[in-house]
Amino acid sequence: MQQELKSDFTKQLIIDKAFSLFYENGFKSTSIDAIMRETSLSKGAFYHHYKSKKDIGLEVISLKVEKRVVEGMILPLMKKGNAYDIIVKVFINRLKEFSFYDKQHGCPMNNLINEIGNTEAVYQKALRNIIEQWKYALEQLIERGKYENSIKKEVSSKAVAIYLISAFEGIRGIRKLYDNDVVIEDFLSGLSSYLEQIRV
Template sequence: MEKSLKRMATMHKMQVTGLELFYKKGYYNTSVDEILKELSLSKGAFYYHFKSKEDFFISILQQLVVRKVYSMLIEPIEGHEDPLNLISTCIDEALQTAEHNENDYGFVLSNFITEFNGKNPEIMKYLNDTLKIWEVNLVSALQRGKFNGFVDRHIDCEGAASYIISSFIGIRTMMVEGSPTALRYRYMQQLRFFFRAMVNKQTA
């Protein structure tokens, strides 16, 4: 049991460090040697835990990226009757976190989707599946809001979810090189206008 826990702790430390490097430099610009140097590990130790750099990256997606997206953008809106304010709040909180990140290179999921698109179908599947989980949960939340009378019945939930995701990815990209506080403020103002237009006027 103790050996197993120690191995899990080592793997987690490797994954956290690997994600930081891949986020900063990109997957293809980060070598196994750089990861080993950062962790003070031998190649033998690395390959004891992971078959390859790709296997290591996939474990990071499964263990860290999916959980990060879930806890930040999905969990806060699950199971609530009125989703609009909750979606707005969790997006604002995610942007505030990014605003105060000195090493901000954009939204980790979209960064990797851009990097791997057309290059690695297996990894792209993991990335697209993560994006799909977010989209499906947004659609479900909006449909639940419709059913409970908080969202206008004429709203296209799939279209609204696509807009929310694509606009979030866009503003995260702009915040890297722009003025993050001003960009977040203006974006959230417009997003709230968008959500107000979706409210069921009979219950507002």
């Protein structure tokens, strides 16, 4: 039991350090040696848990990136309340709440999509799975809004869902180019205008 706990702790340490390095320096720029240095593990101890960088990448996507998106962007869409208000809260307030560190480095998922999303089918599948979960939850909320009469019935749930996700991810990438939030404020102004158009 003690050995199992130690093994779980070691794996978590590797994933946490790898996630931070991927986020700050990029997936391709981060070597296994750099991850090993951050964890202070021996080569033997390290390779006992992960045989390749691809294995680590997939674990980072499923254990860190997906968890962040589910907790920050998907579960809030499933709360009770006015559907339109929930969309506003999730997509507008969430951007305002990001720390300076998060604004500097963008979205971990979006960074990985742009860097490795077209290099390996396994990465594509893992990252697409997160987007599909997010899109489905948003489509369901928009449909609920139509039923509750807070969102216009003629609105295409699929179109609005993918637009909102794309816009949100896009501005997080663009924000990395600036040293202040003016570009986010301009984006939020435009997004607010768009959301008003789907509101009843």
